[in-house]
Amino acid sequence: MSDSAAPLTTADGVPLKVSLRRAVRRSKFKALLLVSPLLLFLGIAFVIPIFEMLSRSVANPEVSTSLPRTVAALENWDRQALPDEPVFEALVEDLREGQAARNLGLLASRLNYERSGMRSAINRTARGLGSMEPPYREAMLDAHARWGELDTWKLIERESSPYTMTYYLSALDRHLTPDGEITMAPDNQQIHVSLFWRTFWMSGLITLMTLLLGYPIAFLLANLPLRHSNLLMILVLLPFWTSLLVRTTTWIAILQSQGVLNDMMVFLGVIADEARWQMIHNKIGTVVAMTHILLPFMILPLYSVMKTIPPSYMRAARSLGGRPFLCFRRVYFPLTIPGIAAGGILVFILSIGYYITPALVGGQSGRFITNYIAYHMQTSLNWGLAAAIASILLFVVVVFYLVFNRLVGVDKVKLG
């Protein structure tokens, strides 16, 4: 277009460019408007809760809210010797107030996470406060041995900050020494890191198994005439649509030592009645059941990629003299790699977050880090630690999710 030419206008005289831009802006706005109710809903029902949980992994309100006087009194403490009477007096006052309000439990639990014995130190001392008289230093030292230990006071001082990283440290099997240095927890208390690794390698193994089993099926489905493949596709989708608990239950029925498979083996004389295989409540149980459960998630992306590979490619390769295996390896297989990547990442992401199946069939050796999140949520009630472990797991999942999004695009996910 030359400079001298008049700009194109619409009927009402507005330059076309402007009008177009306006139209685009309008439709952009309209699109956003349509999406906004859902964004708002998910923001409130999903995103905010997730961020709130993340904040719990560092929140540390117990000491600062339950022992405000003690914390203030400890400000000028030299950390070399036990604090003096004013600090003890402040502590007694704080505990008295807490006892009256009946909210010392959380403080006791919080300190006990860092140092065993603090729970009874606080509870027992609090029960005896009624009759306690000054000088409080001696009285407290009598009440519980923990008050006479320097490390107890260092701990209280350290945890007086409203934020803490100790939950993350515990989640990674590390802890703070009384003097604030990060060290590995003793060997016999390390648990989470190895569970993270186990979760990852077992998920990797499950992914590999689904690939090994899913690849031939996807290949078959992609190369059969549609009439047949649709029928077989139903066999793939049936487990996909069946309740997860049902599928897990069936594996219990099949794999347990008095179960169908063992009975069959005994009946056929393959194994002796006393030597039944232990196939459940261990890693085998988890891997078998989860491979079964996640297999459709591998088959479907593989299938949709294989479907797009024209059969003529293989024929061409063959006609050029390639041996079947070579043709497969050099021509067909490379074309399916996007499908492998999509299915693989999907299965892996889903697998590391599984909770139900490992909990029911994994026994002790086949459980995942998710089981520990549940354990700390429900049994040990160490919610900060649960949040820290969950945050780490979430971080890993998000990284893989971003990779997946980059490679495949979430909008390309097909369901069934």
Add this chain to the structure above:
Amino acid sequence: MAIPSYATRGERIWHYVFLGLCALIFLFLVGPLLVIIPLSFNAQPYFTFTQEMLTFDPQGYSLRWYQDFFTSSRWLNAIKNSFIIGIASTILATVLGTIAALGLSSRHMPARGVIMALLISPMIVPLIISAAAMFFFFSRINLAQTYLGVILAHTALGIPFVVITVTATLSSFDTTLIRAAHSLGANPTRTFFKVVLPLVTPGVVSGALFAFITSFDEVVVVLFIAGPEQRTMPIQMWSGIREQISPTILAVATLLVLLSMLLLTTLELLRRRGERLRGLTPG
């Protein structure tokens, strides 16, 4: 899958080995689901085939576990809850998800990738993490232990499925049809109901089915945020499996397998219908 005419003998053998292998994998996929069906008719409280069952002695079979199921107020109540929660959350997820999908499929949607990634995230974030997060948050805003809380949580979990299926339907939707409708004088409302809706309905319905089954099958979130009144079927199964595995569970499982067959058939019919409407070849 036909064997090409130029195949060698080795290839033929390989071909049959391959088919055999595939048959085994299919057995692995479907076999376990089929095994439990006869087991659920076991007359004995065992999880395996008894002698009587193997010899097809009628004595070995009974309907007692089904009777157990249909007379237990716990199970019936759990089913009722599952349907209430499932249907309510499906409606919410479908409405919100479909409207959003209309926006997402607009060519001018800004930040499409980011928003899509966000909307799909409930499907990707491990359930235990969502459950823990919702537990903390819903507890604070007095939604834990209420039907509304569970329904909202399940809505969030069902949304990705609706968004995915509906946007997929819309992406293969020919937008010239809308322009055609406009140019023929239809107003936007009429266009939506007469042109857009019939074409995307199969996608919406299959999205809704996904959302429903997601809720109907969901344990972890319910485990964390539901109270005793919201006890659902999966929760009942979960505690049944963890505690006393009675074959009643197998009867329930069989019923659920039948239900999934039903849903799957519906979905397949919908898919075919959708493809016919859009004039695509099935695949």
Add this chain to the structure above:
Amino acid sequence: MKPITRNRALKGAGIAVAGLSALAVAVSAHAQQTLNIVSWGGAYSMSQERAYHEPWMEMTGDEIVNIDRSANALAGLRSQSQAGNVTWDLVDMLPADAMIACAEGLIEPLDHDELLADAPDGTPPSEDFVDGALGECFVASIVYSNIVGFNTEMFPEDGQPSTIEDVFDLENYPGQRALMRRPINNLEWALIADGVDRDDVYDMLETEEGIERAFAKLDTIKDNVIWWEEGAQPPQLLADREVAFASAYNGRIFDAMVSENQPFDIIWDAQVFELDGWVVPTGKLDKVRDYLYFATDTQRLADQAQYISYGPARLSSSDLVSTHAETGIEMTPHMPTYEPNFATAIQKDDEFWADYLDELSQRFDAWLAQ
């Protein structure tokens, strides 16, 4: 301390009848309501249903909903109280959990003498309950025991196990063992099987050597252990012959023995006994006051013993313990508190576990994962 096994004569049945009719008057003015009662499930809930819930529902027209969540009761109470929506009205829990819940203000402090029924002879509750049964926020209803049960068919008739050492003896008593997946009980048993005197067990466990010694002993059977988490699992595992031994609550094994005719037996040696009972979530006291009075009276506790082999927590109930409701067998020999069973018993030290459970759980898990 009053020994739990102490017997007392019932002073005339008339008092009991008078007590009951007074109670009937007390509850007549009571509006019908639904009570959500949390308990352990299985045979235990069944016994409560028979002994407490059913008569109560008949008498008052209330409806009682049983919720099997006691295993996670503390988490449930905490979250409900955070949610400001406490749906549980009465919770059956362990005294150790009750101690924590009480310190957090989740449950009501109880004035036992005011809230609970006197014994038929007029003894106030504070003197009628066994030692440790009445906590600040807790009232025990039973004494139960953690024992190891076994499937008698899995051992020759002349080679039946009888001591806790046998559980750790793979050579003479082969087979899988099912133990609860937690350090409590297992560490105690390991030390005793290793020759530690039962009075020294908790002192030993406060030292590093003691802990190491316990884990070393557990190491010897580790490869043969299936770890269970729900109380209903051990009888199931034994019945399925998945294991030869299973640690369990004694009532569950008893129930399987008499109600399902399972070939089980109990090793009473080194039983770890503890109490179990009611706590009232904060704000629910008025709603459950009448029920609590009813469900903890002498007769009710004795009635419960007809259905499950847990000892009543009231001394005055002991003499009313009769026979099993279904099978008519004498209950007394199946009680943890029965003299021969009780000879080598250990009382679970709640204060020790309150302090060391966090640390030892982690250590236990780390040990399991090795």
